Amino acid sequence: MRKKSLHSLFAGILGLSILSCNVPAEEAIKKESWGQTPDGKAVNLYTLKSSSGLEVKITDFGGVITTVNAPDKAGNIENVVLGFDDLSSYLEKRSFFGAIIGRYGNRIDKGQFTLNDSTYQLSLNDGPNHLHGGTNGFDQKVWEATPVETAKGPALKLTYFSKDGEEGYPGNLEVTVTYTLQxxxxxxxxxxxxxxxxxxxxxxxxxxxxxxxxxxxxxxLTIDADAYTPVNETLIPTGEIKPVEGTPFDFTTPHPIGERIDQVPGGYDHNYALNKTEKGAMTFASKLKDPESGRTMEIYTEEPGLQFYSGNFLDGSQKSGDWVFEQYNGLCLETQHFPDSPNHENFPSTILNPDETYQTRTIMVFGVE
Known part of the structure; x- marks a missing residue:
């Protein structure tokens, strides 16, 4: 059993106590060539292994997490994320599997927003709307990758420069995303x-x-949110923030995902307004458990929202080995600000100004019960 005191584990993650990395540097991070994009950019795959044995594979194409190898209650190791063994599968059909999403995760209504008296038109790639950064978002970019050995464990630092006007967004944006195993x-x-x-x-x-x-x-599934943001027929928030109590959206206590999914037309694809007593505080957001394997995942975040997506649009057109990815074969728990926030003054602001730094952290804790 690898079950630990949640308090002591969480304290260690936040840096109150530092875990040593017992894996030798040459074993903790491994780099291998993973092909190239159609325009000739080299792509690499990085394997990170922590002191506890958790193994994560990440490619610099889209910052995609291709693999998270974790044990079940019997010690059997399996990959617990949907992904592919080769770059060509990611290039053949855009799936967003495991990718960094930006500039804007989720949807923006009609791809439009007004900022400082200027109206901007973004690319449209989800019917009438803009989704996950547009037609060529951050998930389609080759990031500059730097493996790093830290006191907490192995890390991969990814950087990307998004030019002014890319996908219609204003401003040159310098982005760094760092994955660390502790x-x-x-x-x-x-x-x-x-x-x-x-x-x-x-x-x-x-x-x-x-x-x-x-x-x-x-x-x-458990989600620490007393409210959610309802959506219209194109999955754009209406602007309301409604209580989950008495609805199939209530996951304040654990519920099987399939228990009430038939009451949600199209399945779950909704943003939850996480319970926060302090803006930007690192707090518990969600817990996921598979009763059969005993595997668990807890999510902590500084973000105000969490998008729960039940894999409604998986349609069997992609597979990994013998596993064909059908509807409800995977789920997303995306920590975020709210969808379409630039068009809703009552939502937490997503506007980054030149004199500010965008900085946020999310933690996924894997375990067994």
């Missing part, structure tokens, strides 16, 4: 600066399946 935890740090006011809402789009394959409908 014990049983994957820590994701986001950092960005701009020379012109611009919306920024970065996230990671991993699809999780703690069983290793098959349906996620029996996974038990």
């Amino acid at each position: 014990g049983d935890s994957l820590i994701v740090d986001y950092l960005a600066n701009t020379d012109k006011a611009t919306p920024v809402n970065l996230t990671n789009h991993s699809f999780f399946n703690l069983a290793g394959e098959g349906s996620i409908l029996n996974h038990e």
Whole structure:
């Protein structure tokens, strides 16, 4: 069993106590060539292994997490994220599997917003709307990667420079995303600066399946949110923030995902307004458990929102080995600001100004029960 005191584990993650990395440097981070993009850019795959044995594979193409190898209660190791073994599968069809999403995670209504008396038109790639950074977002870019050995464990630092006007966004944006393994935890740090006011809402789009394959409908989910943001027919928030109590959106206590999904037309693809007593505080956001394998994942974040997506649009057109990715074979828990925030004054602001630094952290803690 690798179950630990949540308090002591969380304190260590936040730096109150530093875990030593017992894995030799040459074993903790491994780099291998992973092909090249159609325009000739070299792509590499990095394997990070923590002192506890948690193994994560990340490619500099889109900052994609391709693999998270974690044990179940019997010690069996399986990959608990949807991903592919080769670059060509990511290039053939855009899936967002495991990728860094930006400049703006989630949707912006009609791809339009007004900022400082100027109206901006973004690329449209989701019917009438702008989704996950547009037609050629951060998930499609080759990032500059730097492996780093830290006191907490192995890390991969990824940087990207987004030019003024890219996908319609104003301002030159310098972005750094760092993945760090510490014990049983994957820590994701986001950092960005701009020379012109611009919306920024970065996230990671991993699809999780703690069983290793098959349906996620029996996974038990908890979300620490008393409210959510309803959406219209194109999944754009209406602007309301409604209580979850008495609705199928209530995950304040654990519920199997499939228990009430038939009451949600199209399945879950909704933003939750996380319970926060202090703006920007690092707090518990969600817990996911697969009862059969015993695997768990807890999420902590400084973000105000969490998008729960139940894999509604997985359609069997992609696969990894013999596993064909069908509907509900994976789910996303994306820490974020709210969708379409530039068009809703009552939502937490996503505008980054030149005199500010965008800085936020999300932590995923893997375990067994």
